[in-house]
Amino acid sequence: MKMKLAVLPGDGIGPEVMDAAIRVLKTVLDNYGHEAVFENALIGGAAIDEAGTPLPEETLDICRRSDAILLGAVGGPKWDHNPASLRPEKGLLGIRKEMGLFANLRPVKAYAPLLNASPLKRERVENVDLVIVRELTGGLYFGRPSERRGPDGNEVIDTLAYTREEIERIIEKAFQLAQIRRKKLASVDKANVLESSRMWREIAEETAKKYPDVEVSHMLVDSTSMQLIANPGQFDVIVTENMFGDILSDEASVITGSLGMLPSASLRSDRFGMYEPVHGSAPDIAGQGKANPLGMVLSAALMLRYSFGLEKEAAAIEKAVDDVLQDGYCTGDLQVKNGKVVSTHELTDKLIEKLNN
Amino acid sequence: MKMKLAVLPGDGIGPEVMDAAIRVLKTVLDNYGHEAVFENALIGGAAIDEAGTPLPEETLDICRRSDAILLGAVGGPKWDHNPASLRPEKGLLGIRKEMGLFANLRPVKAYAPLLNASPLKRERVENVDLVIVRELTGGLYFGRPSERRGPDGNEVIDTLAYTREEIERIIEKAFQLAQIRRKKLASVDKANVLESSRMWREIAEETAKKYPDVEVSHMLVDSTSMQLIANPGQFDVIVTENMFGDILSDEASVITGSLGMLPSASLRSDRFGMYEPVHGSAPDIAGQGKANPLGMVLSAALMLRYSFGLEKEAAAIEKAVDDVLQDGYCTGDLQVKNGKVVSTHELTDKLIEKLNN
């Protein structure tokens, strides 16, 4: 197979973890006889510095002529006091919207060697294996108006807006995912308060009829934020609105103690997708060889699986990650018990060794 | 002191825990030479059943001529399929709005005998002592429009609306609270996405100038939902928007393993307030004498402190609760190590014994 990949390293540790992921990707593609062309492009703070905007037109062009996007991370204190239109996050929000990436998937899985680092008691998290499906291009993030009002600008409003179609497609996606997993879907809303949530719940109930083999529950967002801590093992797939998903997926990402390892995929209805680690740009450790590359590496594995249907190749990467952790190798963030802390580059070497064995 | 109290037991275990709280309250008021008049009123499902509406005008009248409100809990499966206007929650949202109770305070504190039941590792929670201050009468809960749109009703919007004054008064409240506590305030928003959050952050920054002794940080809501689990001990006072507060306060309420014990206060600028436990109406155990009365009892203590300035009396109740738990008495929800599980009434008897000693 031949693939064209857009590579957007971004800011902070983005370039380092991207380097690692591309080395790993090249190894596995080589081993299985595939070819990839990589095209680099600017985003976030790096794009502001070099091109005066967080999402240059050229970057979008490169993404449009690619089969998938790999993204490192964006943001840092350097740009924190810029006006809203010149903030690194604008690049991220912009590329999601422009490329139509409406479905954000964030798998959270317990890794035995890392459970030490979990803030939760071991018995609560050792069986965690869930995916949060977050709507990514609508809701409170993109609704208009979003502005100051009144004679002195002393009123402010934001808007949570959805069309039926936008809700339908994300809920379909979640049902499809549940069907190839443990067939349990929690649809999360605030139907006792929000009209948009009542429409969300109606659509989830309608869609459920098409998937009789999937067990659906409707949960309130406040209760879900409790349950995610009290009993995270109960969840398989969770689907929810953009802002709720932002909050719940970050909450979920810390429960297993493996934040630095978590990948994400942002998809649309065809096979196109953008893949990025859940962690941020960690400017405090950038350029020191301390960054954990596993979140980015596992994002590349998700890309092989979702955008190219290369299941074996994806699984090979995931197995290499497991094996390296079992051997006790890790970066400083990953408190593996009796672990050997190595650099970003060395950990990547270990992964490549495993892949070549 | 003489006080007039509106008593709204509500649904499920509401009446049982209210009974307990009133017995405790009468004891402490007696002991300290105060007088109280209690007036009962309907709310929630009970009000729907008896008066055809979740918030009868008579209930509001009784509340308006009282000095404070005690509320049990509302809701239950019986009313879950009612139309939106005939849902128990409407009573709760209505009374908050009608009485102008814009500041919801939810203290979360680690109780050593209960840390067993926490989903978090002991060392992460044993020093937790925080208060979430949630804006309660604005934001995404009350903004208009909140409706279906388009020719076929296939579009839906909700609105997150605030005036400067609404944000100012809740942030002031939080600063005042921080000042009499550990002088740390986390103002939580989503300023990288929402215009309302940018206004929120500006106002928090302005207000901070009036409280130079309070250390303020501005945190994003997604990052806060992580930090509440990863390191809850870092927080003193947290202030945030209505919907963010709903999600974060429920999340916070499970971390110490003492959900059934948590009180809340909903206040306005004068001393008037409504006091209710954080837990729900628990219809599954209603009427069986299993309900934990401590959340309601501690809410009554908050009432004495905030609405009547009776610090000694409030502290007496809080000490009685501590002592009873230390003695190992508890209800079934409270996995106290080697605890003696007793009924709602018996636990209340124990509290009264302590108060009379």
Ligand SMILES: CC(C)[C@H](C(=O)O)[C@@H](O)C(=O)O
């Ligand atoms: C950087 C920010 C705009 C973004 C979001 O809120 O979507 C981030 O928190 C995320 O979850 O990817």
Ligand SMILES: CC(C)[C@H](C(=O)O)[C@@H](O)C(=O)O
């Ligand atoms: C019952 C519901 C409307 C209410 C809310 O969302 O405010 C509840 O969850 C709470 O937190 O008091």
